[in-house]
Amino acid sequence: MYRLLIVDDERIIASGIKKSVDWGRLGIVGVAVAHNMRQAIAVFEKQPVDIMICDIEMPQGDGFELFAWVRERYPHSECIFLTCHAEFKYAQRAIQLGSLEYLLKPVRNEELAAIVARAVEKIGKKRETLSVADAYAHYQRLWETHRPLLVERFWLDVLEQTIPPRAIEAAEAIRKRGIAYEPDSLFVPVLVTVQHWRRSFTAREEKLLRYAIRNALEEPLGRRYADACVVQVREGLLLVSPPRGRTEDANHCRSEFRSELESFIEAGSRYFYCSLSCYVGDPVPIHGMTDMYGALAAIHRDNVNMLEQVIFLDEYAKRSCLNRDCRFPSLPMLLWSELLKRGDKERLFAETKSFLEGCSRNEAMNAKALQQWYQQFLQMMLSTFQQLGLQADEMLLDHLDPVRTSEATRTVHVFGEWMEEVLDRAIARIRGGEAEGVSIVERIKKYIAANIDQELSRTYIADHVGLSPDYAVKLFKKETGVSVSDYIVQARLQLAKTMLEKTDMPIGSIALAVGYSNFAYFSTLFKRETNMTPQDYRRNRNDAV
Incomplete structure (x- = not known):
C-alpha cells in the first residue's frame, strides 16, 4: 500500500487534485494535503510519504526546497512536480533533483493517474529489491549462527541407519542421548522438496534461500507441534513430528494439517520464488522411519506434474493403482523435426507447449514417461541435424551431462523449459549454417x-x-x-x-x-x-x- 501527499498553496487546486482520481484503485490508501513547506514536512514526520505531487512557487519555501529536504531524509519517495511554469530552468532543476515527472497545469486526470501509477510501480519494484536484500541479510545471519542440534543428529542417524532400524536399538539410542521420546512413540514424516526455482540465483543465493525455506518450515510448523524436528536430507527437508490429535479426529486433523502445509507452499511461492511440494507419510515408530522416508522419496522422484501440492502417501498409492495401465503418447517427432528444419520457431514452440500442457493435466504422468520423452527428443534432434548435415554433438554437449539430464526430467514444466532452450539454440545453429x-x-x-x-x-x-x-x-x-x-x-x-x-x-x-x-x-x-x-x-x- 502507498501514501500520497498533495502540496499546493492554492486550496481549490489541491482539493481538486485530491478528488480528480480514484486513488484507491492505484493502491493508495492515504491522501494528505499540505499548502506550504512547513505543513508538508509535518506530514512526512508524522508518517513517511511514498509519492508527492508538488507545486513549485509557494510561500514559506518553494517546491524545489521541499523536494531537496525530502530527498535527503526519504530517498525512496517519488516526486511529481505540477506547476504553471514552463520555463526550461524549472524543468532542468526538477531533473537535477531526480523528480519522476514535470507536469504543466492544467493536467488531464487520466494523465495524472497514469503517472502516479508509474510511480507506484517504480516504488513497488524498489520495495521488492530491498525486501529480498533484507531477507538475504537476515537469513545469512541466522545461517552463520546455526549449529546442528542433538535431535536433528538423532534423526539423521536413524535415516542413515547408523542407528539400526530395530525397536530395541532405537530405544537404546534415545536413552543414551537423553532425548525426550518414548520408545513406542509414533511420528509422521513430511518430505518438503523444491521442484523448481522461478528465478535464476547464484549458488550462494540459492543456499541462503534454502536456509530461509527451512527456517520458514521450522517457525510455524515445527514449533507448533511438540517434539517436531526438521532434518536436511538429499531430496530437501524432512519434517518429523508426532501425529496430530486423537485417532477418532483423524480426518479433521488431516484437513487441518493439509491447510497448514498449503499455506507454507504458498509462502514459498510468494517469498522464495520456488515451487514446493510436500509429501506426507503414515505415522510410524522410530525404527520404521527409514522405510517411510524411502517411500516418500520414491513418490517425489516419480512426481513430475503435480506442482505445489500436498500429497499424502495413501492417497497417492490409490491413484497409482487406478492409473497403473495408463498409456502416454509419444512425442510428435516427425512434425517437430519438420518445423525445426524449416526454422519455424513460433510454430514449433507453440506445438511443444500445447503437447506438454495437455500431458501435464494427466495425474498419471510419471518420471518414466518423461525420461522416455527425453530420449525421444534427443533422438529427434540428432536425426534432424544429421539430415541437415550439421553436427549436433557440440551444441548439445552441455545439455547431456548427467546433472543437466537429471534436472531436465525433474518435472514436465522444467522439461518444457529445457526443450525450448535446446530448440532455440538448434534453430539459431540451423539459420546460422544457412547464412555461413x-x-x-x-x-x-x-x-x-x-x-x-x-x-x-x-x-x-x-x-x-x-x-x-x-x-x-x-x-x-x-x-x-x-x-x-x-x-x-x-x-x-x-x-x-x-x-x-x-x-x-x-x-x-x-x-x-x-x-x-x-x-x-x-x-x-x-x-x-x-x-x-x-x-x-x-x-x-x-x-x-
Missing part, C-alpha cells in the same frame, strides 16, 4: 590450399569446418558448382602448371609438392587435363619464352 554457407566454402578452399601436399579426405575437410562429411561436400558443390574432389584435382594441377613454368624443380618433386606420391598417376591426370605430359608442358612453355 559461403564463408564455409572459403574456409574449405583455404584449407585445401594450405594442405595441398597432404591427404585431403572428405573427413579431414569436414572436421576443419565443423560439419558432417556429407553435408560439407553438398554445400561446397551447391555454392561452387564443382565437387570437392574435382576442385582438389584442379587446384593441384594448377599449382603444378605454375611450378613447371616458374621453377626448375624435378617433375617428381613437383608431383610430391602438389600431393601425388605416385608419379605415373600424376602424369596421367596432368595429360588428361592439358593433353600434354608434364615434360612436354614445361618444354612448350620454355620454347614459347
Whole structure:
C-alpha cells in the first residue's frame, strides 16, 4: 500500500487534485494535503510519504526546497512536480533533483493517474529489491549462527541407519542421548522438496534461500507441534513430528494439517520464488522411519506434474493403482523435426507447449514417461541435424551431462523449459549454417590450399569446418558448382602448371609438392587435363619464352 501527499498553496487546486482520481484503485490508501513547506514536512514526520505531487512557487519555501529536504531524509519517495511554469530552468532543476515527472497545469486526470501509477510501480519494484536484500541479510545471519542440534543428529542417524532400524536399538539410542521420546512413540514424516526455482540465483543465493525455506518450515510448523524436528536430507527437508490429535479426529486433523502445509507452499511461492511440494507419510515408530522416508522419496522422484501440492502417501498409492495401465503418447517427432528444419520457431514452440500442457493435466504422468520423452527428443534432434548435415554433438554437449539430464526430467514444466532452450539454440545453429554457407566454402578452399601436399579426405575437410562429411561436400558443390574432389584435382594441377613454368624443380618433386606420391598417376591426370605430359608442358612453355 502507498501514501500520497498533495502540496499546493492554492486550496481549490489541491482539493481538486485530491478528488480528480480514484486513488484507491492505484493502491493508495492515504491522501494528505499540505499548502506550504512547513505543513508538508509535518506530514512526512508524522508518517513517511511514498509519492508527492508538488507545486513549485509557494510561500514559506518553494517546491524545489521541499523536494531537496525530502530527498535527503526519504530517498525512496517519488516526486511529481505540477506547476504553471514552463520555463526550461524549472524543468532542468526538477531533473537535477531526480523528480519522476514535470507536469504543466492544467493536467488531464487520466494523465495524472497514469503517472502516479508509474510511480507506484517504480516504488513497488524498489520495495521488492530491498525486501529480498533484507531477507538475504537476515537469513545469512541466522545461517552463520546455526549449529546442528542433538535431535536433528538423532534423526539423521536413524535415516542413515547408523542407528539400526530395530525397536530395541532405537530405544537404546534415545536413552543414551537423553532425548525426550518414548520408545513406542509414533511420528509422521513430511518430505518438503523444491521442484523448481522461478528465478535464476547464484549458488550462494540459492543456499541462503534454502536456509530461509527451512527456517520458514521450522517457525510455524515445527514449533507448533511438540517434539517436531526438521532434518536436511538429499531430496530437501524432512519434517518429523508426532501425529496430530486423537485417532477418532483423524480426518479433521488431516484437513487441518493439509491447510497448514498449503499455506507454507504458498509462502514459498510468494517469498522464495520456488515451487514446493510436500509429501506426507503414515505415522510410524522410530525404527520404521527409514522405510517411510524411502517411500516418500520414491513418490517425489516419480512426481513430475503435480506442482505445489500436498500429497499424502495413501492417497497417492490409490491413484497409482487406478492409473497403473495408463498409456502416454509419444512425442510428435516427425512434425517437430519438420518445423525445426524449416526454422519455424513460433510454430514449433507453440506445438511443444500445447503437447506438454495437455500431458501435464494427466495425474498419471510419471518420471518414466518423461525420461522416455527425453530420449525421444534427443533422438529427434540428432536425426534432424544429421539430415541437415550439421553436427549436433557440440551444441548439445552441455545439455547431456548427467546433472543437466537429471534436472531436465525433474518435472514436465522444467522439461518444457529445457526443450525450448535446446530448440532455440538448434534453430539459431540451423539459420546460422544457412547464412555461413559461403564463408564455409572459403574456409574449405583455404584449407585445401594450405594442405595441398597432404591427404585431403572428405573427413579431414569436414572436421576443419565443423560439419558432417556429407553435408560439407553438398554445400561446397551447391555454392561452387564443382565437387570437392574435382576442385582438389584442379587446384593441384594448377599449382603444378605454375611450378613447371616458374621453377626448375624435378617433375617428381613437383608431383610430391602438389600431393601425388605416385608419379605415373600424376602424369596421367596432368595429360588428361592439358593433353600434354608434364615434360612436354614445361618444354612448350620454355620454347614459347
